[in-house]
Amino acid sequence: MTSYVKEILTGFYSLLAGMGVTIRYFVKPIVTVQYPREKLQMSPAYRGHTEFVLDPETQTHRCIACELCSRTCPSQLIHLEGVKVGKKKLPSKYVIEYHLCSLCGLCVEVCPTQALQFSKEYRLAGYSRQDAVIDVFARMQAQQRRLGWPVTPIPEPQPEAEGEAEAKPKPAKAKPAAKKAEKPAEAEAAPAAPETPATPAEEEEKS
Ligand code: SF4
Numbered sequence: 385m386t387s388y389v390k391e392i393l394t395g396f397y398s399l400l401a402g403m404g405v406t407i408r409y410f411v412k413p414i415v416t417v418q419y420p421r422e423k424l425q426m427s428p429a430y431r432g433h434t435e436f437v438l439d440p441e442t443q444t445h446r447c448i449a450c451e452l453c454s455r456t457c458p459s460q461l462i463h464l465e466g467v468k469v470g471k472k473k474l475p476s477k478y479v480i481e482y483h484l485c486s487l488c489g490l491c492v493e494v495c496p497t498q499a500l501q502f503s504k505e506y507r508l509a510g511y512s513r514q515d516a517v518i519d520v521f522a523r524m525q526a527q528q529r530r531l532g533w534p535v536t537p538i539p540e541p542q543p544e545a546e547g548e549a550e551a552k553p554k555p556a557k558a559k560p561a562a563k564k565a566e567k568p569a570e571a572e573a574a575p576a577a578p579e580t581p582a583t584p585a586e587e588e589e590k591s
């Protein structure tokens with residue numbers, strides 16, 4: 385009988401202890417989120433994959449396609465192409481293989497125009513390596529659409545301006561043609577002198 389009462393009291397105590405924990409956490413601030421419906425606010429130090437910085441003044445990127453980032457990257461995972469548009473050079477392709485990235489930050493540090501930053505993206509799970517290949521240019525265009533800013537088109541190389549084409553020196557093919565042209569002219573300038581026929585008086589003297 386004594387042990388029976390003891391068991392009841394022990395069970396009651398554990399029930400109260402469990403309820404105490406529940407009540408204590410019930411009044412504490414919630415730290416969990418309803419993933420994936422809710423999105424986490426990442427700390428400023430968090431490093432996701434790299435992305436273009438959107439300049440609020442120009443409402444576009446600041447990249448000048450200098451290729452410093454792609455040359456500096458120790459994993460050689462940045463695939464960048466640039467085209468000349470007038471006097472500027474602009475990126476027409478900027479793709480990263482994020483699954484190879486060590487998040488070392490060298491590309492961000494070396495950029496002369498501060499065109500790169502680490503994103504706060506953390507939902508990066510995928511089914512294949514291809515899912516980790518990130519088109520940074522297309523991502524920037526999507527951000528511009530979300531912000532209601534004009535979408536930066538992929539630049540195409542422009543044909544040379546007429547003035548520039550004329551200013552260029554002409555190819556040195558004209559020289560042989562000029563030499564050829566000189567030779568016949570010289571030949572024409574010095575023809576063999578025709579013999580003047582003798583007069584009848586001179587012929588009589590000879591005979
Ligand atoms: S963070 Fe480092 S490894 Fe990643 S892309 Fe930049 S330079 Fe390459």
Ligand code: SF4
Pocket residue numbers: 446447448449450451452453454464494495496497498499500
């Ligand atoms: S270093 Fe900066 S400006 Fe140069 S290509 Fe990379 S992102 Fe663009």
